[in-house]
């Protein structure tokens with residue numbers, strides 16, 4: 001700052017009433033950005049909508065024992081119960097516990113090659129529920145526990161004929 005600028009600033013400050021300077025100082029204290037906000041990465045998307053747009057669509061076909069076939073799409077990260085619900089797929093009684101791992105009505109049978117591509121591990125809790133499902137096979141999983149990945153694009157799953165709601169056994 002030059003000497004003339006400093007003189008000008010001093011002259012201005014002398015003419016401002018002390019109460020105004022105090023008010024300005026307290027305003028500056030209050031208006032400091034919070035440490036939480038100032039640590040945010042401005043490049044990070046704030047909306048989950050933007051994140052969902054970046055995910056790819058994955059095509060899934062549900063085949064029922066009466067010959068019906070429903071080919072629909074879900075986003076990467078959706079589980080197969082989400083896909084059924086979001087697309088209003090007409091599967092009677094499917095997903096009765098809404099994904100809380102307590103009914104086994106979302107039992108699905110996969111082809112071996114698709115079964116091997118599933119990234120979500122089968123937990124002991126899922127195995128316990130699967131034991132109660134009708135038509136259990138070596139490639140059975142609960143739809144609410146299997147999330148879509150790009151590798152599963154074109155997936156075809158069989159919806160077994162009977163459903164067992166473990167909560168009523």
Ligand code: FES
Nearest residue numbers: 095097099103144
């Ligand atoms: S919806 Fe009930 S266990 Fe999957």
